[in-house]
Amino acid sequence: MEDSSQNICLLSVCDATPNSFGSFEEFLVTLSEKLKQDGWMHVIIFRERPIEEVEKSLLNQNAQIRIMKPSKLGIINFVQLYQIIKEIQPNYVHFHFYPIFSVVNYLSFLFNIKIIYTDHMGSRKPKSTFKKIMRKPYYFTYSKLYSCGIEKVVCVSEFVKLKYFKEYGINPKKMCVIHNGINTIRFQKKSDIKEIREKYNLKEKIIVTCIGLRFDKGPHCLIKAAPLILQKIPNIKFVLVGGGDFRDYLEKLIEDQKIKDHVLITGIVTDVTDIYNISSCVVVPSVCEEAFCFIVAEAMAMEIPVVAFDSGAIKEVVHNESQIVPKNYTLLADRVVEVLSEEDDIFRKKEMRNHIIENFPLEKCVNEYFQLYKNISQNKK
Known part of the structure; x- marks a missing residue:
């Protein structure tokens, strides 16, 4: 893959619908700003159209917004994403809030793309002994079927990294930790209440x-x-x-x-x-x-x-x-x-x-993501 900034495109696929301007939405805006400064193109997929404040902020950073509601059937997601990837030809496809093991990972064999995941979500303990027993063989099977094509799994904490290793069977070499970040300028005490x-x-x-x-x-x-x-x-x-x-x-x-x-x-x-x-x-x-x-x-x-x-x-x-x-x-x-x-x-x-x-400043988080993309393109661990 060429490292020419003018030709690089990141496709962020988010299984989310922004209905407020929270820290995740601010992360997307700041990431888009960073990509814009370096001449990259940023296309973001949401489940539904975001609220006006989020949409305007992203468009102001030259980000493009698409809408795709994911299906419970992986093959339908595969087809929808195939059409979008074929159209925009991204270099990186970064999934946020998506299950890590699914058939969409096979898209990496059809296109010259690098697939990255960030889950962001916490976990719940299995409600029954049966589900607890079945969890490991379930993820073990899915990891064998669908782990292909994944370049990196970003863990937002060391806790998540350990969980992915123990429960999902993900190779630690495939994972890295990038903590979430917040806008410390926005989140500071005001004097007048x-x-x-x-x-x-x-x-x-x-x-x-x-x-x-x-x-x-x-x-x-x-x-x-x-x-x-x-x-x-x-x-x-x-x-x-x-x-x-x-x-x-x-x-x-x-x-x-x-x-x-x-x-x-x-x-x-x-x-x-x-x-x-x-x-x-x-x-x-x-x-x-x-x-x-x-x-x-x-x-x-x-x-x-x-x-x-x-x-x-x-x-x-x-x-x-x-x-x-x-x-x-x-x-x-x-x-x-x-x-x-x-x-x-x-x-x-x-x-x-x-x-x-x-x-946990937002700037640190965004810079680490940007460096990750560059390292992947240069085949650095």
Whole structure:
């Protein structure tokens, strides 16, 4: 493959529909900016059309956007991608959120392309003994059938790399770790919070925030912990951010716990930095195994104390493991009370932010991806 910048094209295939401008969307925009500066072409595939803010930001960086809703049948995905690849002739095809082992990897035999994967997703433990027993032979079989054509599997944490090796049987030489990154300029503390509090009609002194109204993000665990927290610190508003079908269950649970007056469900917000900015503590009670956890990194960059369940790669992100508790809502309540009772420590908060700036800035993440593409084209390990 020639290393002529003017001829290089990256096709990013994302099994996602951006309905907010989150850290993954910002990663795509920043990557597109980097590729534009170096004369590369960037084509991005989404499941559905992204929101206007994301679309405009990508188009401003000369990225092209295509829509392709993946099928459960791999052969249909193969045909759809075959047509797109034949048309645009990319040098690299980078799959985000796609299963690593599938028939689409055979496209590498039909075109002069390099295939890369980044999963980004955490994992759930098998719900039954049968599924647990079958998981390894399942992935072993699929790895033998479909591992061909893969140049690199990017792991967003050491936790993911170990998981891929143990459960998927991926050769460690095929993997590399590139931690996710966040925009540390966007995620920084603002001094004026009066307008934000007025916007959400928040009069309570203490705000405990949970972001992501999905079962795997564990907001129900915080709701179960809330009465225990309120016994010790009554002047609290619990702010739940996000939308989805799980909201109905949460609203019933809030009623059952008799804490309705202490809970605000915002729905999807356009600027999550506002919520971080008024938070006294951000709780991340994930019941899945987090592959990275943007929420932890974002909150710490804004100098907000975090209390999180011991889930996947969160230990790799936090500044201090005292921020982590076992997956138990009683222990969660105890730790939140401890954090809220501590004296304000400006030095420690600055340490949290500096930890994120040093280890997980967006620029570092994007530069590492760009270097990976160049190394692959030059057959470097």
